[in-house]
Amino acid sequence: MPGNPKRRAAWAAGLALAAAMLAGPAALSAELKLGLSADVSSLDPHFVNIAPNIAFSQHLFDALVHVDPDGKLIPGLATSWRAVDPTTWEFKLRRGVKFHDGSELTADDVVFSIARPAQLTSSPGPFTSYTKQITDAKATDPYTVRLKTAMPYGPLPLDLNSIFIVSKKAAQSASTEDFNSGKALVGTGPFKFASFKRGDRIEVTRNDQYWGDKPAWDKVTFRIITSDTPRLAALLSGDVDAIEAVPTADIAKLKTNPKYRLEQKTSWRTIFWHMDQSRDKSPFITDKAGKPLDKNPLKDVRVRQAISKAINRQAMVERTMEGLAVPASNIVAPGILGHADAIKPEAYDPNGAKKLLADAGYPDGFGITLHGPNNRYVNDDQVVQTVAQFLTRIGIQAKVETMPLSSYFGRARAGEFSMALLGWGSLAGDFALRSLVGTPDPNSGWGTWNWGKYSNPKLDEQVRASLGSVDEKKRADLAKEAAAAALKDYAVIPLHHQMATWAVRKGVRYAARTDEFTFAHQFRPE
Structure with missing residues (x-):
């Protein structure tokens, strides 16, 4: 190497740069x-x-x-x-x-x-x-x-x-x-x-x-x-x-x-409502004057269907979610095993919802408090507020209470709410149904996230049949049948599949x- 100090320094710097480039990603940033x-x-x-x-x-x-x-x-x-x-x-x-x-x-x-x-x-x-x-x-x-x-x-x-x-x-x-x-x-x-x-x-x-x-x-x-x-x-x-x-x-x-760069993908997570379907009296359901009702209207499938029909999912996706979601028809997202493509999102039908309420014995509606987290899902607080507005239009006087996840999950699991928002991601429909709407049983582990305590023995058998198949095609078909049965009974009310977004420098x-x-x-x- 020539003895010129500047030349030696330049040569050393060039070697250092080349070494850094060859070292790969780990050398580019320590943290x-x-x-x-x-x-x-x-x-x-x-x-x-x-x-x-x-x-x-x-x-x-x-x-x-x-x-x-x-x-x-x-x-x-x-x-x-x-x-x-x-x-x-x-x-x-x-x-x-x-x-x-x-x-x-x-x-x-x-x-x-x-x-x-x-x-x-x-x-x-x-x-x-x-x-x-x-x-x-x-x-x-x-x-x-x-x-x-x-x-x-x-x-x-x-x-x-x-x-x-x-x-x-x-x-x-x-x-x-x-x-x-x-x-x-x-x-x-x-x-x-x-x-x-x-x-x-x-x-x-x-x-x-x-x-x-x-x-x-x-x-x-x-x-x-x-x-x-x-x-x-x-x-x-x-x-x-x-x-x-x-x-x-x-x-x-x-x-x-x-x-910055945005990285985006349609999520596996479905945002939906759990409804109290086990108790004769539910803690956050009242008449219009605020007096607790002696009868829980959410136990009636017609009321659950009315709530679903009252929600304009497309409008909520476009406005509340600002386009970063897809209206949901299933408990699991499209592309996931057991997603039934033939089932479409519930059509927005406020008049039909009012008729269902009247048929169920609630022509003037009732009062309910909607609960949800305010720091877990995309725009979760706004989602709860939007659904409350939709329900108010069909005569259900809806109040809203949202809270941090640290408080919310414990109270929801303890059954403190009448209607509670949950987001769930799963790689299989039967897998999700077992946890979300399976009859709760601590011995089997079923229904661990079934906040509404929904129970349908026939649906349980359909889910067991799907879970019991080691043939993936047969299992997918059985999972679709079980999902259709759960949705027909309004075991839960799906809202949308949210978009996952990362911002990266x-x-x-x-x-x-x-x-x-x-x-x-x-x-x-x-």
Whole structure:
């Protein structure tokens, strides 16, 4: 090399630049900062079965089966799975997968993880609906697990997408608080735990021993920013690199701003109403003067149908949702197994709704309070307000009470409301029906999210028949039949399938996901 110092410096700088370019995405940015729209209430991957917790768990842990951005099952910790017979499933594990503490994943960890949700008896939202059907779990060798079910059960691989595999050694005597503190957070996921400040942020670092594609980031900070305006402000100020659940009112401006890119996809999430259908007297139903009614009108299918007919879904999609949704006719979104294409969204028919109310004995309507969250779904507070306006037009005097998710879910699950808004995403219709409208049964795990306590033994049998088929086409047909029966009975009232939207700063890319999950390891520098 010539002795000129300037030339040597230029040569060194050129080498450094070339090395950085060759090093790939990880060298381009040490840290990724993401703005999340919903709080992560627990880091214990088996404690609360809600989407924000599940999405975050996938950074620290893996499941046997993963899901691609389009909602299709793909291998996770299991490289393959098969139905050995109608009541036996076999899963083959990846070899050489390491936990964060360096120990090797074995079938014993899988068996332990499948059993653990049932041990968390204080869970406010149990994962047992995914494990109750398993009557026996056995490690036949260090890399093979066989699971027995009492009856034929087709969607078991899908169930196990939501059961995260923890280290038996780290978790067998651990409490949920040990997970929240980080003590028991030993997984096989793409990141390792760094810190957790509840309601504010979570920090993780790259797992360099990860078995899959390595994350591009040394460190990721998840900022919990549940309010729309501060979340958008964090993106515009550069405090975060990307946000989920972009406020609908700001999408048009962001589309024309060259500093940002929008990633969008029709979501698997259906927004719908649960209605109290079990009690003779419902807590938030009154006459027009505010006196509690002795008879619960929501138990009458004609009243439930009237409520559905009163809602102008197309107008709500265009105005309240600002075009970022699709009117719903089914409990699951189009393209999901069991979605019945032949069923169309309920036609807006306020006159028909009034006649149904009169036929049911409520010609002058009644009073009701609608409950919903105000920080969970796209424009959720406005959705509740809009539906209240539609109901008022047919004589149902509707009041509105919305609240943060942290308060809302617990009260809704406790049956405190008469009519409650819920959003649900699922990769199969029978899977959703089991949780949402199946007759509640803590022993079987059915109806864990059936807030209205709807019960129809015939529908339960239809759902069981669908779940019991290991033939996917037959299962899809049976799921459609069950969905049609539930919708005919107005077990719930679907509103719309919302659009999932991410805003990402220039220089970063993300593949939009139908499940709405924000995965740091799938963000890549351009």
